[in-house]
Amino acid sequence: MASCWACLRPVDDDGRYHPACLRNVFGVARVPAIDVELAKLHTFALAMVGHTSLSGVQRKISMRLEKESRTLLVATEGGQFILKPQAQTFPALPENEHVSMRIAERVGIQIPPCALLELKDGSRAYLVRRFDRVSGRKLLQEDFCQLAMKSPKDKYQGSAELCAKLVLRYATAPLIEAERLFRLLVFAWWTGNGDMHLKNFSLLRGEDGNYRLSPAYDLVCTRLVIKGDELALPIGGTKRIGRRRLLALATQCQLPTRVAERALQDHAAATADVIDLIRACLLPDEMKREFVDLIRSRAAILSR
Ligand SMILES: Nc1ncnc2c1ncn2[C@@H]1O[C@H](COP(=O)(O)OP(=O)(O)OP(=O)(O)O)[C@@H](O)[C@H]1O
Ligand SMILES: [Mg+2]
Ligand SMILES: [Zn+2]
Structure with a gap:
């Protein structure tokens, strides 16, 4: 089918x-x-x-x-x-x-x-x-390079912790958006995305005037093309990531440990469904195999 x-x-x-x-x-x-x-x-x-x-x-x-x-x-x-x-x-x-x-x-x-x-x-x-x-009108969108007052060419000069700081400072409901950011950062690592730089995160001002993390965009598994590609932005000063690093990042996002644990668990629990999505997608077979292997091995780290 x-x-x-x-x-x-x-x-x-x-x-x-x-x-x-x-x-x-x-x-x-x-x-x-x-x-x-x-x-x-x-x-x-x-x-x-x-x-x-x-x-x-x-x-x-x-x-x-x-x-x-x-x-x-x-x-x-x-x-x-x-x-x-x-x-x-x-x-x-x-x-x-x-x-x-x-x-x-x-x-x-x-x-x-x-x-x-x-x-x-x-x-x-x-x-x-x-x-x-929205109905022909443009909503205000500020990417994290702009929020950090950096030039676009410095989009790789940041960290996951800087992203957390920006969200906690500028989002209307900081803790809700910090959890969304944390989940997006976990997702980027899980899916081998080495291009989530500061311009690939934004706050969007809704019609109600509230600032929220925008819907996700520019998500790509760069490891399928660039072998061993690491994160664009370090977490805790490193790009070698394990459970402990992610939980430490959650603390920087001011999230309770149980909220962070649940986020990691939600990813691991989705593994079988995600593998089905990869098998159903339109990537070449060789890339599908690599993607499935990556998702499996990193899910094991998340649920350890
Ligand atoms: N669905 C969308 N709605 C509104 N704006 C978007 C959307 N997708 C992307 N953008 C905006 O357009 C910019 C460029 O899009 P995107 O990041 O997808 O392209 P790109 O060429 O892959 O970027 P780069 O390689 O520089 O990361 C984004 O930084 C974001 O500000
Ligand atoms: Mg982009
Ligand atoms: Zn459909």
Whole structure:
């Protein structure tokens, strides 16, 4: 049985997506047409540097859905979606990001609606809905580089403890957001993510004026491509992580030990389901095997 390109659960071979999954991403139960080809995407992405609030090194395109023609168009401003095509230097990046997001969702991390899409040239791209746009208005979003008043080029000059400090200082409900941050940091380590730098965490001001950790974004298992890749930000001054380090980080987040223990246990307990997600995802088989091995061995550390 094939897997849904949105939720990764089984779907009829001729379906590719569940109608409900399409509605969740696009608001309608039909796959939109897409007006760009991979060959042109690079030019578009370059043309948009400086034009949109998107930054980062991977090429990505801001898109909007035109309701009448049901077509996804490149948007120079006011885009509702971000599209990330295949990258030359990082094999299967869209598939990797997509399954990483679905795993995050499985362990209770908030994610925006997202799916894989087939481009005109047959390649797959990752599409995610923007969480900083509500009925055409832009919500205020500040990444942790900005909050720490560092320049974007210093996005690796930080630590998990700095992230904790920023959340405790600026979030409206500090302890609730500190627990969410702790879970995201545990998740990043568990899933071999070596690129969670300061710009990959943000606070988002909701319509109610409250500052919360934004839904997760840019989650990738970098170890599948960069062998032995370590964390982007150290925990307790090191990138060699075990249970004790994680529990010490929880203390920095001002979380009671039982809350931290439960977070670690929740990840370990999800292992079988997460392995099912990896097996169902669209990564090449060799990468699936490596990902499963990583998840298993780190789950053992979490539940020790
Ligand atoms: N779903 C989303 N909604 C709103 N803003 C988003 C979303 N996803 C990402 N962003 C914003 O766009 C920026 C770039 O996105 P993202 O981190 O996914 O791209 P990237 O090119 O992989 O970044 P880098 O390689 O620099 O980490 C993020 O830092 C974040 O501020
Ligand atoms: Mg990023
Ligand atoms: Zn689905």
